Amino acid sequence: MAEKPRIIDLAHPLYHGSPSWPGDPGIGIAPHCILDRDGCRVHRLSLGTHQGTHIDAPSHFLPDGEGVDALPLGRLFGPASLLRIARQRGQAIGVEELLPHEAKLCEGARILIHTGWDAHWGEDRFCLEGPWLTRDAALLLAERRIGLLGVDMATPAADDAEAVHHILMKSGVIIVENLANLALCPDNFTLAAFPLRLRDMDGSPLRPVAICG
């Protein structure tokens, strides 16, 4: 490992009212301890398990799925490949978009897809009108038994959200959503994407990073 690797922040910032999925709890932040009065600053956070850049646990969609604290740490750290698949509003990512990257879709692979949709982070349409993975593309990733799928959209799925998540999760694919700054990443790097140790929880905000060199 190089002594001073370049580290790229793959999380969007979290702040009071920062973007969240429609119908999710949203994020609120309020002061709890104030420096002048209490001698230190502490804040109270209120947020959903899928706030901002986050990881989905299998229990998000699967009745008997495990929580984020059961995800094996070794799956959340290691070599990752960036797939640059430029997509606009509502455009599909199908099997034909994945096949040029076929050699990278191997068992346990950490695959991050950069569509460019993250440029629309914070816009009203961001969550529901982004690019999406077709059912067949999800089946291909599941068949290849990749280990982790990260995307710069709010979800890898469109109207068939449940089916796409089910396909990926049943195959053991860990899903990371709302990634930032993938445009800055090289084709290959080391991903570190550790959720909070939230017992039995269906998801967790996290601070994924790309460790380069």
Place this chain on the structure above:
Amino acid sequence: MAEKPRIIDLAHPLYHGSPSWPGDPGIGIAPHCILDRDGCRVHRLSLGTHQGTHIDAPSHFLPDGEGVDALPLGRLFGPASLLRIARQRGQAIGVEELLPHEAKLCEGARILIHTGWDAHWGEDRFCLEGPWLTRDAALLLAERRIGLLGVDMATPAADDAEAVHHILMKSGVIIVENLANLALCPDNFTLAAFPLRLRDMDGSPLRPVAICG
């Protein structure tokens, strides 16, 4: 970097009512979306910025201190040294305890101290009766300009908490508190300790890990 390093979880679990500092907001977790009704599970979390295993930003104690999102990522990942300094309830960690490890206390070093006090995690006395760093020990670490100090206690300080935090923070030492599982760590490993990207926040729960080999 080895293909399959061993990764040790350095976070205590977070759950509804899990241990928190007296007077802090505590942690509450409630269902928001329910699988049978909504097709997926989502929870709402309420917690303080210093809940469980967490990082202190300089703004926790310093009037003009920066937030967790301003901590340089390169400081939060890299070689770390474990100091085994067994201490009981209320025992001090003084300069004499640090000096045998003097060679490791160099500029930018990530120093984690295992006292064994984490065995008392969850007991009423855990936060306020743990081992503590003397003012002189804090001054030594600050003088050596170490980069990060992690401890298995709830705080590195006792009654002089503000002074010890000030000394460390003014010298730019990042503080990580409530570390778990340090007993399982080798003397040297790679630490990854990335807080959530909480804008201007004084602290953040996190999932630090020790990457071994």
